[in-house]
Amino acid sequence: MKIAVVGGGQLGRMMGLAGIPLGIDFVFCDPAANACAGAAGPVHVGPLDDPASVAAIADGADAITYEWEGVPASTLEPFVHSHFVAPSLRALATSQDRVAEKQLANELGLGTAPWIAVDDRAGLTTAIERVGTPAVLKTRSGGYDGKGQHRILSIDDGDAAWTALGPAGSLVLEGFVAFDRELSVIACRGRDGATVVWPITENHHEHGILRESRVLDDARTQARATAIVTTLLDELDYVGTLCIELFEVAGELLVNEFAPRVHNSGHWSIDGAETSQFENHVRAMLGWPLGRTDPLGAVAMLNCIGALPEPSAALAIGGAHLHDYGKSPRPGRKVGHLTLVAPDENTLQERLVAAREVIAATAR
Amino acid sequence: MKIAVVGGGQLGRMMGLAGIPLGIDFVFCDPAANACAGAAGPVHVGPLDDPASVAAIADGADAITYEWEGVPASTLEPFVHSHFVAPSLRALATSQDRVAEKQLANELGLGTAPWIAVDDRAGLTTAIERVGTPAVLKTRSGGYDGKGQHRILSIDDGDAAWTALGPAGSLVLEGFVAFDRELSVIACRGRDGATVVWPITENHHEHGILRESRVLDDARTQARATAIVTTLLDELDYVGTLCIELFEVAGELLVNEFAPRVHNSGHWSIDGAETSQFENHVRAMLGWPLGRTDPLGAVAMLNCIGALPEPSAALAIGGAHLHDYGKSPRPGRKVGHLTLVAPDENTLQERLVAAREVIAATAR
Numbered sequence: 048m049k050i051a052v053v054g055g056g057q058l059g060r061m062m063g064l065a066g067i068p069l070g071i072d073f074v075f076c077d078p079a080a081n082a083c084a085g086a087a088g089p090v091h092v093g094p095l096d097d098p099a100s101v102a103a104i105a106d107g108a109d110a111i112t113y114e115w116e117g118v119p120a121s122t123l124e125p126f127v128h129s130h131f132v133a134p135s136l137r138a139l140a141t142s143q144d145r146v147a148e149k150q151l152a153n154e155l156g157l158g159t160a161p162w163i164a165v166d167d168r169a170g171l172t173t174a175i176e177r178v179g180t181p182a183v184l185k186t187r188s189g190g191y192d193g194k195g196q197h198r199i200l201s202i203d204d205g206d207a208a209w210t211a212l213g214p215a216g217s218l219v220l221e222g223f224v225a226f227d228r229e230l231s232v233i234a235c236r237g238r239d240g241a242t243v244v245w246p247i248t249e250n251h252h253e254h255g256i257l258r259e260s261r262v263l264d265d266a267r268t269q270a271r272a273t274a275i276v277t278t279l280l281d282e283l284d285y286v287g288t289l290c291i292e293l294f295e296v297a298g299e300l301l302v303n304e305f306a307p308r309v310h311n312s313g314h315w316s317i318d319g320a321e322t323s324q325f326e327n328h329v330r331a332m333l334g335w336p337l338g339r340t341d342p343l344g345a346v347a348m349l350n351c352i353g354a355l356p357e358p359s360a361a362l363a364i365g366g367a368h369l370h371d372y373g374k375s376p377r378p379g380r381k382v383g384h385l386t387l388v389a390p391d392e393n394t395l396q397e398r399l400v401a402a403r404e405v406i407a408a409t410a411r
Numbered sequence: 412m413k414i415a416v417v418g419g420g421q422l423g424r425m426m427g428l429a430g431i432p433l434g435i436d437f438v439f440c441d442p443a444a445n446a447c448a449g450a451a452g453p454v455h456v457g458p459l460d461d462p463a464s465v466a467a468i469a470d471g472a473d474a475i476t477y478e479w480e481g482v483p484a485s486t487l488e489p490f491v492h493s494h495f496v497a498p499s500l501r502a503l504a505t506s507q508d509r510v511a512e513k514q515l516a517n518e519l520g521l522g523t524a525p526w527i528a529v530d531d532r533a534g535l536t537t538a539i540e541r542v543g544t545p546a547v548l549k550t551r552s553g554g555y556d557g558k559g560q561h562r563i564l565s566i567d568d569g570d571a572a573w574t575a576l577g578p579a580g581s582l583v584l585e586g587f588v589a590f591d592r593e594l595s596v597i598a599c600r601g602r603d604g605a606t607v608v609w610p611i612t613e614n615h616h617e618h619g620i621l622r623e624s625r626v627l628d629d630a631r632t633q634a635r636a637t638a639i640v641t642t643l644l645d646e647l648d649y650v651g652t653l654c655i656e657l658f659e660v661a662g663e664l665l666v667n668e669f670a671p672r673v674h675n676s677g678h679w680s681i682d683g684a685e686t687s688q689f690e691n692h693v694r695a696m697l698g699w700p701l702g703r704t705d706p707l708g709a710v711a712m713l714n715c716i717g718a719l720p721e722p723s724a725a726l727a728i729g730g731a732h733l734h735d736y737g738k739s740p741r742p743g744r745k746v747g748h749l750t751l752v753a754p755d756e757n758t759l760q761e762r763l764v765a766a767r768e769v770i771a772a773t774a775r
Contacts, residue, residue, distance in 0.1 A: 067428060067450050068681075069722065070735025070747070086431050317432075321730060321752065336727040343707050358433065363700040366685060371434025383434070388685065 049074065050332055051108035051130075053101055053122065054115035055082030055090045057372040057381065058309050061317065062114060063087025065325035071333070074108070076100040083373040084114075098125045105130055110332035112287060116142050116306050117189065133286040133332060134307040141283075142307045143188045145219045152302040155278050159302050160294070161222035168209050174220040175202050181223035184208045186215045194255070198223070224301060226294035231260070232272035233313040235288040235327040236280045238334040243327060244273045245320060245340040248312050248348075250292070256379065259399075260312040262319065262346040271300050279305065288313070288328040311350065311381070318368035318386040319346030344388045345395035349402050351383035356405045361385055364401045365394075413438065414696055415472035415494075417465055417486065418479035419446030419454045421736035421745065422673050425681065426478060427451025429689035435697070438472070440464040447737040448478075462489045469494055474696035476651060480506050480670050481553070497650040497696060498671040505647075506671045507552050509583045516666040519642050523666050524658070525586035532573050538584040539566050545587035548572045550579045558619070562587070588665060590658035595624070596636035597677040599652040599691040600644045602698040607691060608637045609684060609704040612676050612712075614656070620743065623763075624676040626683065626710040635664050643669065652677070652692040675714065675745070682732040682750040683710030708752045709759035713766050715747040720769045725749055728765045729758075 048071045052059045055077030063073040064087050073088035080092045093100030096119050105111060111123065111132045120136045120143075127136065141147045149159045163174040165184065175182060180202070186195040195215065197208040212218055229252065234244040247269055248260040263269070276291050290310030292303040313324035322338025330337055344366070354376040361369045366388040374382045385402055389395035412435045416423045419441030427437040428451050437452035446454045457464030460483050469475060475487065475496045484500045484507075491500065505511045513523045527538040529548065539546060544566070550559040559579065561572040576582055593616065598608040611633055612624040627633070640655050654674030656667040677688035686702025694701055708730070718740040725733045730752040738746045749766055753759035 061432075064428060064431060067737075068425075068732075068734045070719070070733075070737055330726060333722075335723050338726065338731075339729060355434070358697075359699050362694060362702065365703060367702075368432075369434075370432045373431075373434055 048072070048109045048333055049107055050329060051075075051101070051104040051111045052084065053095060053104075053111065053113035053118050055079070055084035056114060057083055057374070058114035059084035060087050060372060061314070061323075061370070062112075062309060062325045062328060065317070065323055066329040069326070069329065071329060074104040076104050086373060095119075096122055098122050101126055112328070112332055113139070114308055116308055131332070134289065135283060135285065138283045138285055138289070138307040142305055145185055145187050145221075145304065146217070148304060149219070149302075151282070152279070155282055157275055157278065157302045158299060160224045163220050165218040165220050168205075168213065171205050171209055171218070171220065172202070175199060175205055178220050178222045180204075183221050183223055184212055185219055185221060186212060187217040187219050189215075196255070224294045224296055224303075226296050226301075228295040229303075230263070230268070230272065230293040230295055230300070231290055231310065231312040232276045232293060233288060233290045233310055233316075233324055234273075234276040234280060235324065235331055235337055236285045237331045237337050238286050240281070240284075241337060242277055242280055243322075243337045243340045244269075244276060245313060245316055245324065246342050247272045247293075248315065250312050254379075256350070256352060256381070257311050258350055258352070260315055260348045262315060262342050264342075264345075268295070268300070275300060275302065287331045288324045311384075312348075314370070314384050315346045315348035315386050316340070317370070319343050319348075319388045344390055345392045346389075347387045347395060347399055347402075349385045349387070349399075349406055350381055351385065351406060351409075353378045353380060353382065354409045355383045356385070356409045360405045360408070361402070364398050364405065365389070366398060367402065412436070412473045412697055413471055414693060415440075415465070415468040415475045416448065417459060417468075417475065417477040417482050419443065419448035420478060421447055421738070422478035423448035424451050424736060425678070425687075425734070426476075426673060426689045426692060429681070429687055430693035433690070433693065435693060438468040440468050450737060459483075460486055462486050465490055476692070476696055477503070478672055480672055495696070498653065499647060499649065502647045502649055502653070502671040506669055509549060509551050509585075509668065510581075512668055513583070513666075515646070516643070519646055521639055521642065521666045522663060524588045527584050529582040529584050532569075532577065535569050535573055535582070535584065536566070539563060539569055542584050542586045544568075547585050547587055548576055549583055549585060550576060551581040551583050553579075560619070588658045588660055588667075590660050590665075592659040593667075594627070594632070594636065594657040594659055594664070595654055595674065595676040596640045596657065597652060597654045597674055597680075597688055598637075598640040598644060599688065599695055599701055600649045601695045601701050602650050604645070604648075605701060606641055606644055607686075607701045607704045608633075608640060609677060609680055609688065610706050611636045611657075612679065614676050618743075620714070620716060620745070621675050622714055622716070624679060624712045626679060626706050628706075628709075632659070632664070639664060639666065651695045652688045675748075676712075678734070678748050679710045679712035679750050680704070681734070683707050683712075683752045708754055709756045710753075711751045711759060711763055711766075713749045713751070713763075713770055714745055715749065715770060715773075717742045717744060717746065718773045719747045720749070720773045724769045724772070725766070728762050728769065729753070730762060731766065 055075035419439035
């Protein structure tokens with residue numbers, strides 16, 4: 048069996064490393080010749096907005112998938128009649144447009160922050176008046192890790208926000224959510240509609256970049272997150288792994304955004320769950336049964352931003368699993384992660400303290 | 412970091428797949444251009460009895476190791492002064508000679524079956540008289556998966572045994588051990604001498620080929636196996652993973668043989684232990700701290716001999732992890748394995764019944 052993956056970053060790399068033991072061959076396309084997924088299969092070099100890049104890897108593939116949600120639907124569209132392409136282009140296109148994403152969530156009865164689409168300077172003023180402040184102006188498409196966003200604390204910030212983002216095209220103003228926790232729920236749906244859901248995680252960001260995810264053992268919140276993700280997956284007739292980022296506000300869960308792919312907040316599942324988000328994604332691509340998602344203990348994941356910790360120091364921590372993406376160090380770049388698995392929450396806490404120290408010693 | 416591995420079979424493949432997430436590059440040498448370790452790094456094609464094959468992969472390697480215990484020590488000897496080569500050539504050479512292996516075990520106070528070296532036909536008669544029957548005549552070196560062995564049930568079998576194995580060179584007669592169980596213990600020793608030991612397994616062979624390994628929760632036997640393997644590792648000043656196959660006879664453990672490498676009876680550790688035998692081997696090669704070996708539940712491993720089961724059927728079993736080595740099917744060939752992880756022994760039993768059926772449906 049062969050899976051063609053559009054994008055050759057660390058998500059593709061980990062997808063491939065999860066699938067190779069199952070006897071699956073992988074082939075990637077990526078703009079960078081040294082794309083780190085190259086450890087898991089050949090990389091065809093080409094831009095991801097060109098169907099020719101996909102054509103170069105599609106031959107003989109049993110499924111075509113992607114590991115970057117910025118792939119234009121037009122790149123994949125030529126292949127939907129000749130190949131199994133998943134997740135669907137509808138899921139991809141919806142996730143690329145914050146307005147379509149929130150519209151779909153609201154239509155499905157899922158809560159979101161208050162939001163209004165903004166198409167011109169006057170519309171921004173109206174939106175600020177109706178949504179209220181604080182609020183966040185965002186580009187409708189593009190933008191990740193905190194990029195393409197501008198905070199608005201009062202109506203007076205409208206000009207600065209417009210100057211920063213107006214040229215970027217269509218925008219959306221979102222009411223600022225004073226959340227209690229940022230959570231995410233990751234699920235995988237098979238070709239037969241069977242769905243598995245991993246334990247939710249609580250996520251901590253810094254400067255818009257995920258730093259830590261902690262697996263939660265919280266049955267009530269889990270049940271609500273599971274209901275939300277299942278509703279979305281079924282509506283989209285989705286196949287593969289998907290992540291929804293959620294805000295928890297006064298006990299209520301609001302949909303922030305979803306990613307139609309494996310997700311950073313699910314990396315813990317490689318070492319900390321019975322089956323990882325990556326393995327189940329490839330199983331779903333091939334129509335194989337999905338594996339159980341039970342956690343293997345108390346689990347947390349810490350991102351390595353900019354640089355990797357010293358392996359000797361990181362691996363000296365009990366229950367530590369180090370993942371080096373094979374990328375060159377650069378400030379702000381995700382170059383690896385460290386997963387901690389512990390028999391109980393107290394032990395996990397101790398290991399987290401040690402792991403944060405090791406990572407802080409090398410972070411850039 | 413880079414590790415050069417002599418041999419490119421499934422053991423090398425799994426070693427590489429365990430090390431790639433740690434940011435380690437692998438390079439292999441193997442006689443076969445399509446060696447299945449190719450999924451984990453480039454394969455230089457060359458015979459394993461030629462130091463030139465190692466020279467072709469040694470450049471820039473931080474460690475040289477091997478995944479086949481048949482590599483002649485003379486292949487590796489030229490590199491011991493320029494590179495870190497482990498496990499040591501003494502361990503390798505001892506494991507290749509059943510007489511040296513048993514002599515070392517006995518010198519260390521470790522029990523073995525009664526044995527006598529046999530160098531000629533007359534020696535065989537003397538040996539049968541002293542060791543008694545039933546007994547097994549084996550080649551001193553070579554032979555695996557039941558090859559290179561001949562059973563002797565009475566003194567009259569001497570001629571047939573000599574005809575079969577006499578031309579093979581030096582031999583050893585071993586008293587047949589009416590064992591209660593075949594067990595193995597796998598351990599890994601770091602460059603600093605720190606040693607971790609996995610839970611022992613009970614192994615079932617058919618026609619000399621391992622079919623199943625079950626992880627045991629048996630503190631008393633574990634303690635004795637741990638003492639045996641630690642004694643051997645320390646005597647050899649060993650670095651890396653090693654397996655000792657043991658016979659349990661009336662509550663006593665006898666050393667059958669040891670392999671100075673990762674071992675089939677430890678494959679369960681990929682999915683069923685906190686750290687696998689493969690990951691700890693590569694950590695040991697680089698002088699990194701070793702990971703904990705705790706089991707993640709009740710665990711068993713079933714070999715796929717000759718052909719792989721249908722992935723859809725195998726993966727439908729709860730807690731099943733399928734490993735396809737990427738080798739072409741052939742009767743008697745190990746082409747993959749299936750690990751089962753379960754929350755308790757009863758559940759494991761149920762899953763084992765299902766897994767045996769799935770494997771029997773495809774085995775050749």
